Amino acid sequence: MTDTARTGPDRTAIGVVGEAGTGIGGPGPGIGEAGPGIGEPGPGELPEHLAAVAAAPSVQRWMHRSGDDVAGARLADLEMLQRFCASLGTDPDELIAQCLRSTKSGDTAISAAGRRKTDQAISAFVAAEGASGRDAIVLGNKLRGFLIHNGIFMQGSAAID
Amino acid sequence: MEFNRVVGTRRSIRFFKSWRPVEREKLQVMFEAANRASRSMNADYFRAIVVNRDDLDAETRDALRNPTTTADLDLAPTYIFWYIDMNYVEGAQDRLKALVDQHALSAAHGWSRAYVDDFLWPQVLEPISKDMSAVLFMGAVETGIAICNAINAAVDQGLGTCMHAFTANETVKSLLGVPDSWFPVWLQLVGYPAEEPEAGGQRPRNPISTLFFEGHTDHPFEEDPEVTERLKREGMLQTPGPFPYRAQEVKMLSRMYGLPE
Numbered sequence: 080m081t082d083t084a085r086t087g088p089d090r091t092a093i094g095v096v097g098e099a100g101t102g103i104g105g106p107g108p109g110i111g112e113a114g115p116g117i118g119e120p121g122p123g124e125l126p127e128h129l130a131a132v133a134a135a136p137s138v139q140r141w142m143h144r145s146g147d148d149v150a151g152a153r154l155a156d157l158e159m160l161q162r163f164c165a166s167l168g169t170d171p172d173e174l175i176a177q178c179l180r181s182t183k184s185g186d187t188a189i190s191a192a193g194r195r196k197t198d199q200a201i202s203a204f205v206a207a208e209g210a211s212g213r214d215a216i217v218l219g220n221k222l223r224g225f226l227i228h229n230g231i232f233m234q235g236s237a238a239i240d
Numbered sequence: 241m242e243f244n245r246v247v248g249t250r251r252s253i254r255f256f257k258s259w260r261p262v263e264r265e266k267l268q269v270m271f272e273a274a275n276r277a278s279r280s281m282n283a284d285y286f287r288a289i290v291v292n293r294d295d296l297d298a299e300t301r302d303a304l305r306n307p308t309t310t311a312d313l314d315l316a317p318t319y320i321f322w323y324i325d326m327n328y329v330e331g332a333q334d335r336l337k338a339l340v341d342q343h344a345l346s347a348a349h350g351w352s353r354a355y356v357d358d359f360l361w362p363q364v365l366e367p368i369s370k371d372m373s374a375v376l377f378m379g380a381v382e383t384g385i386a387i388c389n390a391i392n393a394a395v396d397q398g399l400g401t402c403m404h405a406f407t408a409n410e411t412v413k414s415l416l417g418v419p420d421s422w423f424p425v426w427l428q429l430v431g432y433p434a435e436e437p438e439a440g441g442q443r444p445r446n447p448i449s450t451l452f453f454e455g456h457t458d459h460p461f462e463e464d465p466e467v468t469e470r471l472k473r474e475g476m477l478q479t480p481g482p483f484p485y486r487a488q489e490v491k492m493l494s495r496m497y498g499l500p501e
């Protein structure tokens with residue numbers, strides 16, 4: 080077994096980029112850990128800068144996946160999505176729209192190009208956040224989860240090291 | 241495991257113990273099982289190459305990824321690339337005559353060496369070998385039959401497996417020395433299940449009466465409840481999914497591997 084053959088920070092795999100950094104993986108609730116639930120205090124307690132993101136239909140859809148409402152979402156997830164969207168100058172609903180296209184018959188289909196671009200943007204974001212190793216995979220896959228629960232089929236790498 | 245239980249326990253496994261390699265001897269059993277599969281013309285329709293995940297460099301593994309097969313490639317320690325050898329008709333004449341000599345095919349059923357040489361080969365088999373759609377159609381069916389044996393042999397040995405779309409043929413081709421005559425079919429991922437072997441329960445299937453008919457399509461093949469009960473006892477028919485804790489199982493496995501939830 081060679082090191083290069085294993086999932087590691089040197090890989091160029093989808094969602095596995097970047098070297099060790101302090102960003103997201105630093106002190107405080109790690110990317111993979113449960114952040115402080117915001118369900119308990121109630122929806123009214125959402126930090127103001129997250130209100131717009133939390134209200135987006137695509138985000139509601141994401142949060143409703145496990146029967147939660149947005150209020151039950153983990154603050155950290157919303158924060159991360161908000162930062163990701165901000166880094167692209169877009170919003171959650173628009174992000175989903177960029178992964179879709181209209182077919183000749185007028186149906187909506189997944190855009191392979193849009194999905195690839197978004198996947199690359201996730202990798203770039205993860206790198207910019209300074210996450211590495213398992214943290215990088217978890218962070219990337221959380222963002223992929225948002226897309227997945229809005230119907231954009233995709234997979235990320237698994238953390239096996 | 242008894243045959244009925246093997247068939248009933250088989251699931252497409254997508255969470256593997258990434259750290260546990262598959263013993264070579266278990267692969268040999270899978271390959272012998274595939275090689276015992278029935279095949280027309282007694283031909284070798286399939287070819288397969290087994291590769292350890294960890295022997296592939298990161299670039300190659302990345303090239304294999306596609307939207308439906310990404311995490312699985314990280315989790316499964318063993319990959320089997322299945323192909324059709326499009327030249328499988330070659331030698332059919334001799335193979336069929338060998339079956340005649342062995343009395344596997346006999347005059348009792350109309351077979352003779354002369355039939356093979358004078359009619360079957362020139363009028364049927366050789367023309368088939370030049371008809372690409374027929375070659376592909378037969379090759380796909382026959383390779384599928386062989387794969388099915390390999391799948392069940394894997395399950396019988398406590399392994400988990402799932403078939404996957406096989407993309408990036410060009411990358412694999414040069415790396416593994418695949419001849420031009422091999423046509424890629426499926427990628428089989430093999431390993432020890434990290435999920436329970438039941439993977440949350442048996443998948444929904446329509447009753448056999450919707451798929452099988454007796455004598456006429458007006459007459460669905462109705463199941464005999466006693467046989468159904470026996471198949472439940474013998475493990476071919478198992479508790480349908482989802483088990484009450486399946487969502488939690490998937491959630492915990494996803495967390496372990498950092499996958500989307």
Ligand SMILES: Cc1cc2nc3c(=O)[nH]c(=O)nc-3n(C[C@H](O)[C@H](O)[C@H](O)COP(=O)(O)O)c2cc1C
Nearest residue numbers: 250251252253254308309402403404405406426443
């Ligand atoms: C030939 C073949 C190709 C398949 N391809 C894929 C695939 O690309 N990705 C995947 O996740 N599952 C794939 N599957 C698994 C099926 O989705 C699976 O068999 C189906 O969900 C039924 O579940 P079961 O196999 O557990 O009974 C494939 C199965 C077969 C037989």
